[in-house]
Amino acid sequence: MAQHETTTKNSTRLPTLIYDGVACSRQDAATTRIEHIMRMFKKSGLGFTGSGADLIPVVQTEPNKYMWRLPARQATREEICTVHHPAHFVWVKALSNKTTQELGELSERMDQGRDSIYVGGTTYGASLISAGAIETCVLV
Known part of the structure; x- marks a missing residue:
């Protein structure tokens, strides 16, 4: 913001x-x-x-x-793949289909005690908006 x-x-x-x-x-x-x-x-x-x-x-x-x-608008797959590998895009998109337990275990494994990494069922949608918001920032 x-x-x-x-x-x-x-x-x-x-x-x-x-x-x-x-x-x-x-x-x-x-x-x-x-x-x-x-x-x-x-x-x-x-x-x-x-x-x-x-x-x-x-x-x-x-x-x-x-x-x-x-x-903000959602970024497209093509835009995101200019800076991320297509496999990463597919991985983030797949988070939407994981169970709460799977997401919790994945967050804990990735975080490694830092208490700063969280992935959830809304991560994919949030990342599309976040990447799309870059264009909004350029407008101002």
Whole structure:
């Protein structure tokens, strides 16, 4: 998550929030922390909280008032394989079909006591969004 400014087609500079709401299904500290940060942005007036109908006049009259969310897109297999071996892509995709027990054992084996590596059923989807978000960062 980052705040930047991006330029629209009419050269208006907009404060931009880069964040995608796709989160892991488990409630971990990172997910809770990000949700708290998002609530604080909105509470402090940095994030728009109104309806879609209310948004149009705000964008037209006060485009710099709020941070605007730029959605990330999923990266393609071809894009990912420019930096990762195709076998790695297949391996990550296959994580979606593993049981919770298999994923837990795999995480423990890969982590080797560092308490920092986690693979789960949502790892593949999260990695596609993460890689696709690189393009979003380039836009700002």
